[in-house]
Amino acid sequence: xxxxxxxxxxxxxxxxxxxxxxxxxxxxxxxxxxxxxxxxxxxxxxxxxxxxxxxxxxxxxxxxxxxxxxxxxxxxxxxxxxxxxxxxxxxxxxxxxxxxxxxxxxxxxxxxxxxxxxxxxxxxxxxxxxxxxxxxxxxxxxxxxxxxxxxxxxxxxxxxxxxxxxxxxxxxxxxxxxxxxxxxxxxxxxxxxxxxxxxxxxxxxxxxxxxxxxxxxxxxxxxxxxxxxxxxxxxxxxxxxxxxxxxxxxxxx
Numbered sequence: 001x002x003x004x005x006x007x008x009x010x011x012x013x014x015x016x017x018x019x020x021x022x023x024x025x026x027x028x029x030x031x032x033x034x035x036x037x038x039x040x041x042x043x044x045x046x047x048x049x050x051x052x053x054x055x056x057x058x059x060x061x062x063x064x065x066x067x068x069x070x071x072x073x074x075x076x077x078x079x080x081x082x083x084x085x086x087x088x089x090x091x092x093x094x095x096x097x098x099x100x101x102x103x104x105x106x107x108x109x110x111x112x113x114x115x116x117x118x119x120x121x122x123x124x125x126x127x128x129x130x131x132x133x134x135x136x137x138x139x140x141x142x143x144x145x146x147x148x149x150x151x152x153x154x155x156x157x158x159x160x161x162x163x164x165x166x167x168x169x170x171x172x173x174x175x176x177x178x179x180x181x182x183x184x185x186x187x188x189x190x191x192x193x194x195x196x197x198x199x200x201x202x203x204x205x206x207x208x209x210x211x212x213x214x215x216x217x218x219x220x221x222x223x224x225x226x227x228x229x230x231x232x233x234x235x236x237x238x239x240x241x242x243x244x245x246x247x248x249x250x251x252x253x
Contacts, residue, residue: 013180014243017180017237018248021188022248033161055138090103191235201239223240
């Protein structure tokens, strides 16, 4: 099929795809230098956020308990004062109905003292566990902050060392990408996401490509460089080994 003004020859496309793959492989190598640092940093940041939320909740509970204990002490003092007042009034009542009403009030205040005393005791019992939880959470947060700073420092060091090289490669990639027809570029991009090593374009070497044997007839088609041949096992684009070597050798990074 003849090519149009907007379409390159298959041979040109194969060379353009090899160039693009070579650049992407170089960029992938730079990103590998970062290792698992980005993922580790995200995990630590997520844990820190969860611990910060937990610490805020624990500290708020401490404040609430302190307020509740103060209120319990106030309730006991108020109840004791009312009991004394009602007992004095009982000495001055003129009938049993008034006496019984005051007796009920006294019993209610005594129950109020019991409830407040119980509440204060519960708060005192929970305080050591609560304080320990705050201390443990604070300690873990401090530890994570230190580790996070270290990991970020390591990542920044790697980024700084490779920033210039990656920037140059990205610019070169933008130019190389324009040399690939849109339909092949879309297929290439899909392949890049599907294969684990990111190699969408692989050379034919000693009758195999990316670890899979290629039938003799297919090998002949690949060496002729007049069509795009995909691996029947992985879908990768297979190119002639000599063409691959010649094309990548021209790149000076």
